[in-house]
Each structure stands twice: as C-alpha cells, then as structure tokens.
Amino acid sequence: MGELLAQTALNALYAASYLSLVAVGLVLIFGVMGVINFAHGELFMLGAYGVVVFYADLQLSFFFAIAIGLVFVGLVGLGMERALFRPLRDNPLGGLVASIGFLMVLQALAAMGFGVRMEHVPPVTQQVISFSDKVHLAVPRLYVIIAAVVLLTALWAFLKKTQFGWALRASAQDPEAAALQGISINQTSRIAMFIGAGLAGVAGALTAPMVSVNPHMGHSVIVAAFIVIIVGGVGSLEGAVVAAVAYSLVHTFVTTFYDGVIADIVGLSLMLVVLIVKPTGLFGTADRA
C-alpha cells in the first residue's frame, strides 16, 4: 500500500508539472491582456506535433525538437496577439470568442496536416529510475518535472528581477498607469503571449512521447487548466502552481483508486466548493476577480 501511494504521488507530480506550465501561461496572458485564451490547449497540441515532426519523423534530437516547439509556438502566440487580441483589446469577450474560433482553426489545420489518427512518438529513452520494486519514475517523466521547475523558476526570476518583468507585473495591475511610466501595452502583451504560448508548447512537446498525440488532445488539458486557474485565483501565478499540484494529487489518486471519470467529477466539484467558499479563488484578490 505504501508503495502504491508513493507511485501515485510520483505520477501526480508529473501531472502537476505539465499542468503548471500550461496554467501559468494562461494566467500570465489573462493578467497582462485581460483575455481568456481558449486556444491554449491547442498551443499545447502544436508543441506535441512539433515533436512528431522534428523528432519522430525527421529524427532530430528530442531536445532540439522541444526548443523548436518553444520558439514556434511562441511565435504563433505573437501572431495571435497581433491578429486577434490587439484589435479586440477593449473587448475582452471578443478576445475570448476569437480565441475559441482560433482553437477550431488550429484543430482543423492539425487534422488536415496529420490526419485525425493518433501519432506515435517513440520513447526518448527507456531508462527508469527505480526507488523500489514497485516504485518507478520513467526518465522522460523526470524531464517534464525538471523542465517545469527550471522554467517556472526562470519565469519567477524574470518577473521579480528584471525591468521587463516589473513592467509586465505593472501593466497587469494597472495598464493605464503603466502606460504613464512609458510601458507600452503592445510590448508587454507580446512578451506575455510569447512566454505563455511557449510554455504551453514546451509542455505539449515534453509530454508527447507519453500521451496520444492527436488534433483534439488540447481539450482535456485546457479543462484541467481552467479548473486550476479558477481554484488558484484568476490572475495569481503562485495560485496556479499550488492549485495545479493540488488538482493533480486529487485527480491522480482518484483515478488510481477509483477511475478517471470519477476523478473528473471530483475535480470539478472541488472547483465548485472553492467558488462557494472563496469566490476569488485560493490566492485571488477581489480587485482582480
């Protein structure tokens, strides 16, 4: 029993890692631009197809494929900022609707380019770290955990220690007052969109060898990410990470001991309970809600 618990906790840590990457990007984009990016799951999907193309098909190095995924998906994010969100800046609902439309465009493009069947990505390595007879961590999963820790730490340092990081936080808190300091909202939006999209792309790329890659794979990720940012408090990066860990623990344990459908129900119920008890989310403040 103790070993099963330990194994499940490791699985949850892996799930929390890629979910944090997706959710933090979503929160960053919402914080700076005030728009909910419904196409965020499809950015995750694009990152996974980057690995299909560059690693599985073209046989380039896995980490090179991930780097390409980060840059390419980041650039797609820049394009979304310019073409969708900037023209609709004074219309947050419009931005949300546009992102739903773009989600369908990306899914259709993926289906046209690759077909709707699942893509198989060969394992990066068969190596497994064994803690005991029954407790294992596959090395590709370890990569995801390491990447999440490194990237989220780097993001934290960027936001706290650099001038552009302050600018980003300032314009998330008060875009007009930020403009009065010489901070261009177009520039901070571009940075937020590139980082947010890039993180989703990296998460998709890293998990590609362990999940079924298909045009609709973003769906389950985005649902989990929405639950996480609502529970964490929309607009709070720390909240998103904490809630991603909490959600992944609950979801993974329920999946292991009962089943996946029950786990989805429990996850959504937890969100409802948080909304009833603390409508701003665990780390949210009233003025951001």
Added chain:
Amino acid sequence: MLLEMKDASVNYGKVSAIRNISMSVPEGSVVTIIGANGAGKSTTLRALSGLASLRSGEISFNGKRIDKLAAHRIVGEGIAHVPEGRRIFPDLTVEENLRTGAFLRKDKKGIEADLESCFDHFPRLKERRRQLAKTMSGGEQQMLAIGRALMAKPKLLLMDEPSMGLAPIIVEEIARIIETINAQGITVILVEQNAELALGLATYAYVLETGNLALEGPADELHDNDHVRAAYLGV
C-alpha cells in the same frame, strides 16, 4: 512656452468632456486648473499625457506636436502624470514602483542617484522600500505616486488632485513638496478641487466650468475675483 494647448476638444463616446480649451504654460511656472467635479479638469490632463485623444485642436510641448503620440511615448518627451487616485501598482514594492517610473531611462547611475534623492525627500518611502505599495496609507501612496513620476526626470509634471482624501496636515506637506519640485526647475500643472491650496501655489490659473474655459488669469487676481470667491473659495 513649454506647453501650448490650442482649441482642444475631447469626447467620451458622444459626450463632450472639454470644448475648445486653450492654455499656455511657461517654463518653470506652476499653473493650476480649478473647477467643480466633472468640469473637465482630469480630461484636460489626460489629453496632455495621451490617455485621452483629441477630437480637435492641438498640443505642442517644447515646440513639438505631441497630440498624436501614445501615452507611453509622451513620458519620453518629458511629461510625467501623477494620475487621479494615485494609481500606484498595489502588488509591487515601493522600490519597484519607483523604478517603473524610470522605465525609459538608460542612465543607470542617474537612476540610482535619483532613487536616493527620492528617498531623501520622502524618508517614509525609504523605510518602506521593500513593502508592497498597497500596505501604505493614503498620504504615503500619494508621495509614492509623486516620487514615481519624478523618477522619469520630467520637464513637466501633471498632478491630478494630489490633496484628495488626505488629512489637512498631509495636504500641507504635499503643498511643500510641490514648491520644492518647482524650485528644482520642474514646471507643474496642478489640478485641484481645493482652490485655496491651488491658487496659493500657482502663478497662473484656469477655471473650467462644464467643459469650457470660464476664466483665466494670474492666480492672485483670480483669488480676489468675486465669481471665483463665491463659487470655489466659499467666501
């Protein structure tokens, strides 16, 4: 003239906020705009700093047209705006707030020196430099907003209702700060509902009424004007 506004009009949607306002601000002066709530004082400042766009008219600063520039460019021309309600960044620390004011500056040494002189002016900010801005009192937040604007090294400082909601003793301190700022050669445009305070600090004054320029003149003359006394000084 450092700043010249000619026949400026601003609309919010279909509603006209100010109509055909003209004003001239000489370098080194303190000019005030007084008027009742909703008279268009804040809108005039917002037009100057680029937050509101002109429907007609023009604004030039240092001989250069600035009325088509975006707000984040106008700071770079040397106009800093202390907005109504202070608008500090609540979840940044005091020091981070001040440094955002210097966002466009490249002279690292100058920024550090100005940060120190800002702390000399406002010792309370130095004590609280690592504290989140939202944890400070209203008066301290006002000083932070002024300090942040000064960190941009402006030639012209726009101040919107710096006395609003503050205790009389703090209002006096703010008045002294405005005098100090002006003595350092920074031109000030002061918007106030507290006309007594504003006319005491300014050399020249404009009176706005429902979006129109009703009256203008040297501050001491307006202070003795019967209409101003009855409408704004309560005597």
